[in-house]
Structure formats: C-alpha cells, structure tokens
Amino acid sequence: MKSFSPRKAALAVVAAFSLAACQTPAKKPEAPVNSAATAKAQAQPAERALGDGLYEMAWTPKALYVASAQSFKNVNGGILYRLDPATLATTGETHTDLKNFGMAVEPDGSVFYTTNSLDGTISKVDAESGKVLKRLAFSEKGKDGSPYGAREIFWHEGKLYVGGVGDPGVIWVVDAKTLKLSKTIRNAGKWVTGIIYSPVTDRLYAANGGGEVLVINPRTQKIEKRWTAGDGKAYLLLNLAEDPATGRLFVTDNSKAKTTLVFDERSGKVIKRIEGDALGIKFNAKRNELYISQRESRKVLQLDATSYAVKNSWSFDSSPNSLLVSPDGQTLYVTLKQDFNKDDSTKGKDSVVRIALK
Template sequence: MSSTRLSSPRHILRVLVLSLAVCGTAQAAAPTPFAVQAVTITADGATRRPIAPGIYEAAYSPATQALYVASAEATTGTQGGVIYKLDPETLQTLGITHTNDENFGLAMDPSGKTLYITNSLNAGVSALDTETGRIKAQTTFTERSKDGSAYGPRKIIYDESQKALYVGGVGDPGVIWQVDAATLQVKAVIQNAGKWVTGLLLDSDAHRLYAANGGGEVLVIDTQENRILERWTPGDGKEWLLLNLALDKSRHRLYVTDHSKQKTVAVFDTRTGKMTNRLDTAGDSLDIQFDAQRDQLYISHREAGTFSIVDADTQKTVRTYDLPPMPNSVLISPNHKTVYVTIKTPPNKDYSASGAGSIARIALP
C-alpha cells in the first residue's frame, strides 16, 4: 500500500542533504545561468567533472536531450537532495531541481517526459516532469519489514507494456512493488522476495522480471501475474550478495554482479537457471549493462576504482578505464556511442560523503 500526493508548484524548497522525513514537494530552481564547471580528460580519454556529494544513478531524456543525475547531497547537517540536469556532451549543468528527499535510483519513461526517482531513506518514489523540472507526484510505501522498519526503495524500472513501475524494497524479507506510472498508486506487492531486493531487470517480451537479492538469489517473476516462478542460486555452496543484472537474450545469459562477497560476475543460463560461469577477471563488480548493438558488457568496479569493457562473446575484458575512487552506476547513451559512469567518494564515519561525486563520459572506441 502507499499514500500518494501531488506536489504544489507554489512551494519553493531549499536544498537538503544526507547519506543513504517525510516526502514533500519540490520546485525547480529559477532559470539563472550556471557557472561553468571544470572538466578534465583522464589518461584513458574519459571526460570527467565533479557534481555533488552523494550522487547515485543517471538517466537520459530524449524529450529534453539531457542527462539527469540523482544526488543525496550527502554532507553533514544537510537533508534532502537534488536532481541535476546536464548537457550530455559537455557535462555542464543545465538545470537543478531541489527535493525534500534524498534521491537514489532513476528510471525514465520512453518519451523522456517523466523521470521516476526512488527516495530510499524515506520509503518513497517521486515523479519529475522533465520539461518543467518540477516534482509532480510522490508516493510513500507503508509496508514494514519484520523488524518494524520501513523498506528502502532502491532500484526502479519502467514497464512500457503495463505503463507501470517495478520498485525493489530493501528489507528482510524484501518486497517488490508494482506502481501505476501515471498515479504512483500501488497496483500489486510481491512478497517474500528474499533478503534485500538489490537489483531489477525487465524482459518485457517474455513477461519476466528478474530480481537479485542479498541472500544470493535471482528471482524469476511472471509480470502478468506478479508471481515468483523460480528462485535461482549459484549452487556452489558459497556466500553471495547479488546486486545488479544484465541480460544477453540471444545467448540466454543473465549476468549478475557481486561486489562484496565473491567479487565477481555470475553468469546464469536463463533456460536452466544454472550458473555456468564466473567473470573472475573482472574483479569486484557493482553495476553492469549489456550493449546488444556493440555486443559488449560495461562493468563498474568500486573497490578497484575502474570501469571495464568486456567482449560478450568471449567474456574477456578488452579495455579498462581508471575512474577512482568509487565508480558506481553505468548508463548507455541511446545512440550506443557513449557510456556515462557516476563516481562516488568514500563515506565518512557519519555516512556523509568525503568529497564531491563526479560523472565520466566515455566515447566508445
């Protein structure tokens, strides 16, 4: 269940900041010029610029032809977050939307007119109008984990066939919400999704949703019935904490990262649910994307401070970029010529960020 409200465009909210309150309204900043930010070119040829403490995921809007970056503005004594609108070529700031809540995961509708945001610390989801830069709707999930704590919405994904969102809830046991994309009302709740729902991937043609969790499981979910059909595990007797997923449909391969336990990428056969390989040469792996057009995998490695390109046929690393200190999320541009990587800084003892996070733009060879 959820409580949903529309925001008032008359409210002007100031920027707040935290690390990982109540969902409120938000308003885009006034149309004033933004200072030009310093951009550096790395030794590997990537373009990079700092943005703000506590940045997380990025998304691209075909409607505004702009890049959007979620930030929790993670500095001590500040609450709330910001959505940054960037030029995808120069990485310069085009707009800023201040929000009451810290921002984490992003999903764009196909038209690019609505950006959906998970507010992990406040158990909510927001919808931003990309043309006005205003938050136009919000919802707060009311379910509680078995210890009584609120779930933390992490990953969010848009399902065009149902005009709905799937949102993974971090808790024990985890849940997955199906939310109406227009109203943000909860349509269904998938219960008992394992310890911490960490990653989601949609195969809309097959009506399947894959979900990874911290208990080392991959859930296979029927999106027509919102029912868990299968639970896959690596089956090697080792402890896994699975995170993000990528699907190579033609080879029936599902890739799932493990950043902290096995520090590798598990490869599952989607026909059998069995793990068939590990990409150990990739090292600790956080986010992963499959580019079918180029037949490549793109992987961020937080501990190593690197980003790698992997040949999807041979499953061998073909190029590595140094992007210290902590590469985070990965986004492929619509024309498949560019990859964007968000980069975090190590947390302080109070979970605030030790410095400004940044974004890198990599022109694919």
C-alpha cells in the first residue's frame, strides 16, 4: 500500500473498516447458501437512515449509542446519537467538536468511550446525559507532524486499550477512571486495528495491518507472541471475535486476502479460512453463530459457528460496516455506509439496521 501520513493513514483505515423516526424495511433475507439450513422465517430487518459518517455502536441499559464522524467535506466535528434500541428512534444527540469512530462501554453502562481517530484523541462520555466528561490526546506523531490515529478502543479491568494507527503502531494503555495514559506498548506493527481480550488464555489480542495478531499479557503490558497466517501471503488484519468455549479467534481481512482467519488460541495456528470479503465480525455464544459484514458484497452473513455454514444472509443497497449484538443475543445491529464521491461527500445518509435473530 502507499505510504500515508498518520492522518491520511487513520482516515484510510477508518474508511476501510470503514432524522425522521420512521423505519423502512431492508431487502428480504436471501435464501441460505447451505441448502440444508433451516428455512425458519425471520422478522424483516428494520433500516433507518440516520446521518453521515456512522461507525461503531455501544449498548447501554437505556440506549443504543452510535458514533458519527459526520461529513468529511466542509463539516467540523461529529455527533453521538442516542437511539431507542427497539425502535431506532432518536432519543438524544451530542454534538462534538471532534469526529467519532470507535466505541467501548463500561460494564455497568454508565460511561462509554469514543475514539476521535483523526485527532489522535479519545473521549469519555456520560451515558445518561451524553455529555463529554474528559478527553485525552496522545502525543505520538508522524514525520509530517500529524497525530497517530486512535482507531479501536477496548475496555478491560479498568483500563482502556487503544490502537494507534501509525508505522510502527502503538497500543496506548489508559486508566479508564482518570483517563490518564499509564503505558504505551510500542513496536506493535503497522496500523494497530482490532483489539480483544480472551478469558481462555488471559491475554489481549491486537490485529495489525502487517498481518500479525499480537498476543499481549495484560499484567505486564508486553507483547509475548506474534501470530501470522503462516502462508507467506500479505494480510491487512482488521477486526476480531472469539469463541471462548472452543478457544477460536476469528480475524477479518477486507483488503489484501479478503478472508476470515480462524486461529486456534492454544497453538496460534490457523485452522480454518472463511473465504470472502470480511470487515466486521461478532460471535454470539447464546446462538452459537458468527456474523460477518461484507462491505464490498453489501451483505451481512449469519453463520453456524461450528460448521461455518451460512444459515442466512441479508443484502443491502449500501455497505454494511460495524456490528453489535445485544446482551441477550437475540438482536443484531448494523451500520450501513454510503459510497463516497470524489470530493469526500457521500451519496446519502448512512443507516442503522436492527435484525431480530429469531
């Protein structure tokens, strides 16, 4: 890939992951690819056009929050949308001076965090009022002076782990209560993207654009291992999900390999490849299912997590991006992104989709 400034790199990686209350139905689910899959009818997905620049979502007990960067053309700042998780109606908005991308939430749902990727900053937000409580700006900058992008953010045991989009990338470790930087994990490879914690191995996993999965000890904050696909091919790894019961780690690549790698966490070896473009990914233990957003194919796949057979898929007129599964495992939320014009404007508003998994 081309050599970008950190700001352009952050935008490139974000893009690659890349207000009426009424709802309009999405397209009907396609017939399952696996002919033996159940034909049980599912409720029509509800799709609502919401606004420009939608990215990740966060679930709290009272609301579904959606991070928005707004338009990249002649618009400063972004919005944090507060939605009713059942109807997708807007129940509140926070207009921010910085653009919002990644999201993480405290276990009790009282506070959530968002990354302001283009400014190398994270924000702490009160979930009840939507008010921005604190901000932290990271000091790492590229050769051109622009900040490293803060892409993914993950909460674990009172600490926030934030992936820095730079070359070499970093992982910032932040005290969630005070929002103060406690450590910087360096030499994390090019463009740190997804981050997840495994209760199976008691390790954090971080993906990067160099095709590595970093295995990190959360107590020492050190990188202990670096897993790769082991086939000599180039990968730009993005997002991760895990099945703790079987010790499988799922990692997507939407750029170079266009596949989902399945790692055995005990050996660090790839045991399965799920072919096809893959961006967002979530594992649902309550239903033993995987969900994959395919931005290029404009589909969301519902897979049996044991056999990897496609049980169902939904097609859309715009591109599926981020995914979120409700705590009860019965609802899947999706953000849909419109195509960009050459002047960085978009062809319409991005949308939020609610899919009942019954």
